Amino acid sequence: MRFILLLLMGYFLFAGKVVSANQQQSILLGDSTTQRSLNDAVFFFDYDNQINKADDVHRHSEQFVSLDEIEKRPQHALYSKWVRLTFDNRSSNTDWVLSFGFARLPKLAVYQLEDGVLRLVHRQGAHSSFNQRPIQDPQMYLPLNIESGKSEFLIEYQTFANAPANLRLHSHAHYLSTSQLSILTNASLAGVVAAILLIVIVNLAFNRNTTNVFYALWTLLFLLIVIDMAGFSFQYFWPNHGFFSGQFSIGLMATVPIFHLLFVRGFLQLKHYHPTLNSVYIAATWLYISLVPTALYLESVYYNLLASTFVIPLFVYTCVWSFRQRGPGMRTFTYSLINHLVFLNLFTIVGASYGNLIDVFDITSFIKVGYLIEVLLFTVALALQHKSLQGQLVKHLEQQVNALNRTVDSERQVVSEQVNQLKAKEEQLFTDLSHELRTPLTVMKIQVESLQYNIVENVEDSYAKLMAKIDELHKFIDQLMLVTGDKEVANILKKEDVKVAHFMNETFQTCMTYVDPKKARLEIINRLDPHFTMQFDKRSIGNAILEVVKNALKYGGDGVDIKMSALVSERHLVLRIEDSGMPLSYDAHRQLFQPLFREEASRSSLSGGKGMGLAVCKKIIECHGGKIDSHNSLLGGLCIEIILPTSEVDLALA
Numbered sequence: 001m002r003f004i005l006l007l008l009m010g011y012f013l014f015a016g017k018v019v020s021a022n023q024q025q026s027i028l029l030g031d032s033t034t035q036r037s038l039n040d041a042v043f044f045f046d047y048d049n050q051i052n053k054a055d056d057v058h059r060h061s062e063q064f065v066s067l068d069e070i071e072k073r074p075q076h077a078l079y080s081k082w083v084r085l086t087f088d089n090r091s092s093n094t095d096w097v098l099s100f101g102f103a104r105l106p107k108l109a110v111y112q113l114e115d116g117v118l119r120l121v122h123r124q125g126a127h128s129s130f131n132q133r134p135i136q137d138p139q140m141y142l143p144l145n146i147e148s149g150k151s152e153f154l155i156e157y158q159t160f161a162n163a164p165a166n167l168r169l170h171s172h173a174h175y176l177s178t179s180q181l182s183i184l185t186n187a188s189l190a191g192v193v194a195a196i197l198l199i200v201i202v203n204l205a206f207n208r209n210t211t212n213v214f215y216a217l218w219t220l221l222f223l224l225i226v227i228d229m230a231g232f233s234f235q236y237f238w239p240n241h242g243f244f245s246g247q248f249s250i251g252l253m254a255t256v257p258i259f260h261l262l263f264v265r266g267f268l269q270l271k272h273y274h275p276t277l278n279s280v281y282i283a284a285t286w287l288y289i290s291l292v293p294t295a296l297y298l299e300s301v302y303y304n305l306l307a308s309t310f311v312i313p314l315f316v317y318t319c320v321w322s323f324r325q326r327g328p329g330m331r332t333f334t335y336s337l338i339n340h341l342v343f344l345n346l347f348t349i350v351g352a353s354y355g356n357l358i359d360v361f362d363i364t365s366f367i368k369v370g371y372l373i374e375v376l377l378f379t380v381a382l383a384l385q386h387k388s389l390q391g392q393l394v395k396h397l398e399q400q401v402n403a404l405n406r407t408v409d410s411e412r413q414v415v416s417e418q419v420n421q422l423k424a425k426e427e428q429l430f431t432d433l434s435h436e437l438r439t440p441l442t443v444m445k446i447q448v449e450s451l452q453y454n455i456v457e458n459v460e461d462s463y464a465k466l467m468a469k470i471d472e473l474h475k476f477i478d479q480l481m482l483v484t485g486d487k488e489v490a491n492i493l494k495k496e497d498v499k500v501a502h503f504m505n506e507t508f509q510t511c512m513t514y515v516d517p518k519k520a521r522l523e524i525i526n527r528l529d530p531h532f533t534m535q536f537d538k539r540s541i542g543n544a545i546l547e548v549v550k551n552a553l554k555y556g557g558d559g560v561d562i563k564m565s566a567l568v569s570e571r572h573l574v575l576r577i578e579d580s581g582m583p584l585s586y587d588a589h590r591q592l593f594q595p596l597f598r599e600e601a602s603r604s605s606l607s608g609g610k611g612m613g614l615a616v617c618k619k620i621i622e623c624h625g626g627k628i629d630s631h632n633s634l635l636g637g638l639c640i641e642i643i644l645p646t647s648e649v650d651l652a653l654a
Helices: 002-025 054-063 172-206 210-229 232-237 242-268 275-298 302-310 312-323 330-353 363-409 411-452 459-484 500-512 538-555 586-591 614-623 648-653
Strands: 026-029 035-037 042-046 080-089 095-099 107-114 117-124 141-145 149-158 168-171 496-499 520-526 533-536 560-568 572-579 627-632 638-645
Touching (some): 054 080, 054 117, 054 149, 107 141, 168 172, 232 242, 242 312, 242 330, 275 302, 275 312, 312 330, 496 500, 500 520, 500 560, 538 560
Antiparallel strands (some): 095 168, 572 638, 627 638
8 A cells, every 4th residue: 555655646646747848848938028048948969860851750758858958979070950939828918039049050940840840930941042041131130930839940060060059030120120130240350340441451551470460361361250259241242142151150160269369379489489389380370271171071160179179288287487578468368269169169159069068158259258368368469569660760879869969969970080081191101101211211312322432341231221211111111002992911810720719708708808797798609510620820810809899998988888799690600799789870981991991000009919900801811712891780889790701621621
């Protein structure tokens, strides 16, 4: 008896649960109902293509459950989602509108159950044109006639990337207001993105670099995504090509990560600041590039979304690394990347599309809002970076302008001084020549007269004195011709085989003896092969380098930074000596290696290799078959560049 009682109680409880379930499946519509979410109906996700036609649904009726009970799993191909709707219409309204939250669906079929028979209400596929829609609206709306009382509908649909659909039922008046608001919102959003794109293009016109190009292309793709998700592209661009519209959406989704990665890599300058991370970004970019034709061929972005899942750790590490950088706009850039990671990679891709872990019914809004926030933050980050760069450029230009103003203001005085200096040098030259020639000529005249009148005691001694004076005149003329450039010095050079790396280190140590650590800093960058050998005069080349360093110490000011570097490039040895002093004007560069420029007697001598002037340095370098040049350095001051030719054998060793 007790067993029978328990059995009856269980029966009534089970019956009550079934009734409760049936009541939950029935969707009540009243006169006050303007919209109703249908995501609380019962669903069946046909992962394995078990239902070939609508009549087969009754065999799987027990598998229809609520969305919370469905086991979500990623699927490579598009699969059909079935929803069973039981309405209890207690209102006077029979004209309702069904929406899905998407601009288009790859597949849609609506059936109504009448007397146990399924009647097809509407069907469309991937190749259907826009004009075949019952309601000509950018978003996907479907009219639904729901008679008073109870009625049952069966809907089969597929979504792009198998994302969750936002099934809602609207009254006709509510549909009109919702449609107008959707069009206005999407148009405004497209206008905002178009305005940002215009700003980006203007910025690109003034700052032409690859990073800005990638950002402009990425922003353009985002604008196209907004237009496509709003349904404007299908309605206005190719309304009769439904299949191409789907391919266009796939192409956008598959291409946009490529330019996003390229922009992130360029903005962070990973090539210079993080080569390892740069290589990872290059590999990820090539992966996305290879997946574009795959997505178009398979008509699915499954593998693209899978790749976006794999790059999540890459973005996480990039966010941590970029947040620690102190460059302009880096924090803002990090926030934009975090937004991309949360909204797009986690919520949209892993959560709603590829992984189906969560039911994000407004997925199009997630994508558009996420991209909009990201592009705004990216634009701010670029603006901050460009502002910093412009500030540095303005500061550098101010230095250049100040140098130019000083040159212009003192031009008359400089010209006058140069004329006076030239005259003074000419006078000094003639004076020195007269003095230097008068003494030996006087001695020679006395010796000749002594020989002529035969008043000398030792004839051979007189002839020896004459020859000595003649040799003295020859040496003087040689020195004079060396300074004026009319005499080759190759015959006085002692060329020998020199290991250049060792020579540069020795020269650096010699230069260090002239450096006061409290007033200047000298460094060397010597990456030459220790066995790299050339032929030149060590003493003269070393003195030339020393002369340039001494000039930098003298004119660079307190706290000057001097950098010596050596490298082999295109059959030439390039020696650079740079300083952080003030830059020179154009005219100063032109006259820098002239003998009379900035007259200092100590610079015009070769004695002991000390005080060698830049004019003589040029002569020495040219006699080695090389050349010497000057330009303003990136350090802020002067850069002297000595270029010496090497042989093919030397290059092979380098």
